[in-house]
Amino acid sequence: MADYSIHVLEYSFVPNYHKSGVLYGAHNQGYVKLPYCYVLIRSEDHVALVDVGYNDKDYGKHLGDKFGVENWRSPKVVLAEFGLTPEDVDTVFITHAHFDHFGNVEDFPNATFYIQRDEIEKWVWAMSLPDRLRWMMIAVDPGDILRGVNLAAEGRLRVVEGSQENVLPGIDLHLARDSHTFGSMWVTVRNDGKSDSEDTWVLAGDLVYQFANLKNDGSVVGVDTMYTPVGLAVGSQMNLLLATEEMMKQVGYDDTRVIPIHEEGLADTFPCRITGENLRISEICLADGAKSAVS
């Protein structure tokens, strides 16, 4: 029994992103394509997203154009592939406050948003620090925090403290404190609804960019494979690895069940198709009775 269909939806991409940003220590190893995606989780009762991408309407477009983000498409266009509109989305889980994950809340007028309190509190604290510590403030748009205020004023923001089970039936939230960001969160879907699930998927946010973070060459330390953290940690690489271990433990160490969203190689593991907008849809799993969106 599977309650949810899960799809990774590409909404834009960077054609040439330095590999060392994706994989810690991969210096001078060139560039990789970096898809920008959010995740659609859909059941008979709910339409949920993990992250919402960034806003291309105002300053986001200016910067996107400047820095080489290509082929940005709105949630309206991306979700239309499923016969959905942004208004249909009732729940959004924000894995962290970077602009490409948290920057487009305005497009989802009916959704309730979940984010970790640590993520907000420590960003705000970091903003108060002197310029010499500015590295800790990267990639957060003050406008996004203000949009969070709007959500709170409308009663559509839920601030999570640590782990929270069954936010939606069978869906749990988990905190990876001081890792990629101050309060990064991953989303666990127990797709059979059981507390001791045999059908678990982990949606990793940016705690894992690509499968290589789960299964990198370990020959340098004499093992076949080893976890290797992503290239950016405002917290620590140690905390990234410990979060990775926890995520992997939840899926019984099946590394195809921890889903990275900046991974072009999803196509090698899951059924997928390229839309008319030249964006990829990857089908992670289907709910009982649901039709494939990629075949």
Added chain:
Amino acid sequence: MTSAPAPGNGGIHDAQCGIWDIPDASQVDVILDGGYRDEAVASYLAHASPLYNVLSRVLAQLSGVLLLAMTRGHRDLSLDHAIYTTAVEQLAEARDRLRALKSPPAAVRHHAALQELAACLADAAKTMDSLSALVGQHARDDARHDIIRKLHVAQRLLIATAEPDANITPVDFSHACCTCGASHAGGAAKNT
């Protein structure tokens, strides 16, 4: 442009108000007449850049403090005063330095808009400080609404005064997955 007079009620003109004649976000680059090749403009921007950064961060801090207060308890709007106080102190210092900043004719509008942005933030901060003392849900809701409106005006002004090529930008995109490939696209050098 000279600094616009405040509206009759003592508040601050909305960012979209015609009195400012500030271009919308899609035209942010034209707020400065001429370009960065003008030595006086370049000098002005070099001095304005750190002040802009402070204002951007103060906006984030005030927004964040308000957000945390609003999500802490259903009627508790008390502020985190350590962060609030830091933000207010940083803002006061930035306002002083902005007032002292000399702007060439081509940058007068930009300078005025930055000062308006700072004034708007100060006004929002002042109202925030009064939140916990307000009696009655209606009064608190009105004050909260007023703060949010002012913060939005500040945000519009922040976007309107951005000059990314002069390192005046509300977001540092120079690292990690959120860089949008900045280093490879040639944009990072001006933002690091």
